[in-house]
Amino acid sequence: MSNSSAAIICFYNEDVSYRLAHKKKIRQWLLSIIEQEGKTSGAISYIFCSDEYLAEINAKYLNASYFTDVITFDYTENDCVSGDIFISIDRVKDNAKLYNQSCCRELLRVILHGVLHLCGYKDKTTNEAAEMREKEEHYLQKFI
Numbered sequence: 001m002s003n004s005s006a007a008i009i010c011f012y013n014e015d016v017s018y019r020l021a022h023k024k025k026i027r028q029w030l031l032s033i034i035e036q037e038g039k040t041s042g043a044i045s046y047i048f049c050s051d052e053y054l055a056e057i058n059a060k061y062l063n064a065s066y067f068t069d070v071i072t073f074d075y076t077e078n079d080c081v082s083g084d085i086f087i088s089i090d091r092v093k094d095n096a097k098l099y100n101q102s103c104c105r106e107l108l109r110v111i112l113h114g115v116l117h118l119c120g121y122k123d124k125t126t127n128e129a130a131e132m133r134e135k136e137e138h139y140l141q142k143f144i
Contacts (some may be wrong), residue, residue, distance in 0.1 A: 007031055007040070007041035007042065008041075008042070008043045008044070009026075009027045009030055009031070009041070009044045009045075009046070010043075010044070010045050010046070011023060011045075011046045011048070012045060012046065012047045012048070013047075013048050013049070014047050014048065014049035014050075014053050014086075015049055015050050015052075015053045016048055016049055016050050016053075016089050016090075018048045018089050020048070020107075021104070025143075026108070026111065026143075029139075029142070029143050030044070030111070030112075030115050032142075033112070033115060033116075033119075033139050033142075034081050034115065034118075034119065037119040037120075038079070039076075039079045039080070039081045039119055040079060040080050040081065041080070041081050041082075042075075042076075042080040042081060042082035043075075043082050044081065044082060044083055044084075044085065044115065044118065045083075045084045045085065046085050046087060046111060046114070047084060047085070047086045047087070048087050048089050049086055049087070049088060049089070050088060050089065050090050051067050051088050051090040051091060053086075053088070054067070054068060054071060054086055054087075054088040054091070055067055055068075057071055057086055058071060061073075067088065067090075067091055068088065068091065069087065069088055069091035069092055069095055069110050070085060070086065070087050070088070070091075070110045070113055070114050071085075071086045072084075072085050072086075072113075072114045072117040072118060073085075073086075074117060074118055076118050076119075076120075081115070081118045081119060082118070083114075083117075083118045085111070085114030085115070085117075085118075087107070087110050087111070087114070089107075092106050092107050092110055093106075105140070108140060108143055109136055109140060112136055112139055112140065113132070113136060116132060116135055116136070116139075121135060
């Protein structure tokens with residue numbers, strides 16, 4: 001892994017008590033994705049929280065008033081991927097039911113979604129969203 005000494009991927013809880021399983025495997029998977037995308041990994045923090053916590057961040061920083069599953073703050077510089085990724089565990093659980101997925105798979109998709117944003121992928125337009133979904137499916141297959 002290039003520049004792996006600077007690669008730090010951490011997982012935190014804000015206002016939820018969520019225990020992420022397979023942290024080491026998830027870290028290695030994410031580092032592999034970043035490398036496959038032609039980037040290096042810097043400091044990436046995943047913060048698991050509630051709908052309410054993420055809604056406050058959405059309102060404060062993005063001037064938006066709706067629940068979302070993930071918000072990514074991108075600090076990437078010179079292809080060194082870095083950022084803070086906030087994930088609502090409430091939304092992940094609800095979306096898993098909605099999309100008929102396991103909570104584990106839905107959480108992996110959202111974790112991956114955040115890192116893909118840090119790698120430069122967008123999802124505002126229909127084409128961008130389609131490319132993002134394609135990348136998610138591609139890399140999800142490699143985890144399982």
